[in-house]
Amino acid sequence: MHIIAVGLNYRTAPVEVREKFTFAEKDLPNALKGLMETKSIMECVIVATCNRTEFYAVVDRHQLCGHYIRSFMEKWFNLPRGEFTNHLYMYEDEKAIEHLFRVTSGLDSMVIGETQILGQVKSAFLLSQGLKTTGTVFNMLFKQAVTMAKRAHSETMIGETAVSVSYAAVELGKQIFGQFNKKTVMILGAGETGELTAKHLYANGADRVIVVNRTFERAAKLADKFNGIPCSMEEAIQKLPDVDIVISSTGSDGYILNRGQVLAAMQRRKSKPLFMIDIAVPRDLDPSIAAVENVFLYDIDDLEGIVESNLEQRRQEAAKIEVMIVEEKKLFEQWYKTLGVVPLIRALQTKSAEVHEETMQSLANKLPELGEHELKVIRKLTKSIVNQMMQDPILRIKEMAGEKRADDAMDMFVKLFALEEQLAHSNKAEQKAAQTSIAAVQTNNVHTHASVPAFART
Known part of the structure; x- marks a missing residue:
């Protein structure tokens, strides 16, 4: 098995490319199902945000999996791969694990250390888990990544200074106007990003904020929190001539x-400038708006350098999180290495239980005068002997699973204890179970593997 991550983000693709690779929330279940049906993919999660679209997968071979995922993207987004291949990155095994930890903890974000991505990764994982596109490997890896990210934010000061994309948008507005107290600001979108934007505007003295949303009730709810003015989309267009700043995030x-x-709207503004900041992906504001005289349009990529002063402190805290990631990666890899020995240990336990049961049956036949109490005591004592005899071999094979010649060690373990029959029986049982649930296999492939994952062999 191998773990891979394929995607594009704000570093590798401009917003006009990224917006072509967004998923509507309602489409994600079908996308996950389609990805699971892609050749060689055993588990998968899709993480899609305004700054990245990433495909995480457990695969049975990595040589062609990048090709298969690109083919899926080509088909799903109806785009020739020549238009996006140069914007993609692909990480395998250790690098893929490290990348996920960095993404979840906010170290790979445009605004370093932001916490919104943690919730987005968690939601992506829970959706995939609910649809059964994750199994043993990703259930462990994503839970560990989310837990580590929570610990990183609680044990460091990386979130002490506000540097979210919403904050950056407000900072850009301050650079343009200086103060907000005499300006009218319109927020398009009453979601999480819109609320963060309103919060930063309110903290910076904005006393006239218009909140626009397709659902008026949501606009009213958010406006009420910040003494704003709720507005429908139709009304917003009528109010546009009176607005100085538009920040959009729908x-x-x-x-x-x-x-x-x-x-x-500009014809009614009598040459007063209008500043528009589009932090949505896909973009909310037509890029051709920038050609209108006295309109100054910025998109999310223009915000990258806005908060450099606050980022320095976050970079110092990020170094502490990098250390955590190294430790967590080792823990996961150690757990991953032991996956290969699980079938062997189970086979040994099965064989020892069979031998013990046969011995007890033979004893009962040869000594029929033994009572129920005596047999119970003998069973308990002999079972204890068997367990103690297995304890050291099981411990040693777990240790050897992390060594360079892990495959040879496991082969020798099978031969020493003559476990071929038990393993073959176990494999047949797994195959039979899989055959009775073909539909389930298409969305949730086999969760156990009899060999040590390639990347885990040191």
């Missing part, structure tokens, strides 16, 4: 403001 599939609407 989950719309298409543009919610186009060039014509902004041009009409």
Whole structure:
């Protein structure tokens, strides 16, 4: 088995490329099912945010899996791979594990140390787990990544300074206008990002904030928290001539403001400048709006350098999290190494139980005068002897699973204890179970593997 991560993010692809690879929430279940049906993929999780789209997979071979995932992307997004291959990265085994830990803890984010990605990774994992596209490996890995990220944020000061994308958008507005107390700000979108934006605006003195959402009730709920003005999308277009700053962060599939609407609003503004900041992916604001005179349009990629001063402190704290990641990666790899010996240990336990039971039956036949109490005592004592005899071999094979010649050690273990029959019987049972659940296999492949994962062989 191998673990791979294939994706693109804000470092490798500009927003006009990233927005082509977004998933509507309702489409993710079908995407996961389609990915699971892709050749060689045994488990999978899709992490899709405004700054990244990543495909994590447990595969039975890694040589062609990058090709298979690119083929899936080509088909799902209806784009020739030539348009996106150069923007992709692929990590395997140790690098893939490390990458997931870095992503979940916020070290790979545009705004280093942000916590929103932790919730996004957790949600992506829980969705995949609910759809049974994860198994033994990812159930362990993603739970460990989420737990480590929570610990990283509680044990370090990486989140002490505000440097979210919402914060960066507000900082850009401050650089342009200086103060917000005499400016009218319109927020498009009342979701989590919109709420963070409103919070930062309110903290920076904004006294006239218009909150716009497709669902008026949500706009009203958010506006009420910050003494804002709720507004429907239709009303927002009418209010646009009176607005100085627009910050947009909706989950719309298409543009919610186009060039014509902004041009009409500008004709009523009498040459007053309008600053528009689009932090949504896919973008909310038509890029051609930038061509309108006195309109200054920024997108999410323009925010990357806005909060450099606050990031320095976060980088110092990030170094502490890097140490945690090294430790966590070792723990996972050690657990991963032992997966290969589980069938061997189970086979040894099965064989010892069979031998013990045969011996007890023989004893009962040869000494029929033994009472129930005597047989119970003998059974308990002999079972204890068997368990003690197995204790050291089991401990040693676990240790040897982490050594360079792990495969040879496990082969020798099988031969020394003559476990071939038990392993063959176990494999047949697993195959029979798989054959009775073909539909389930397509969304949840085999969760145990009889050999040590390749990357775990030191």
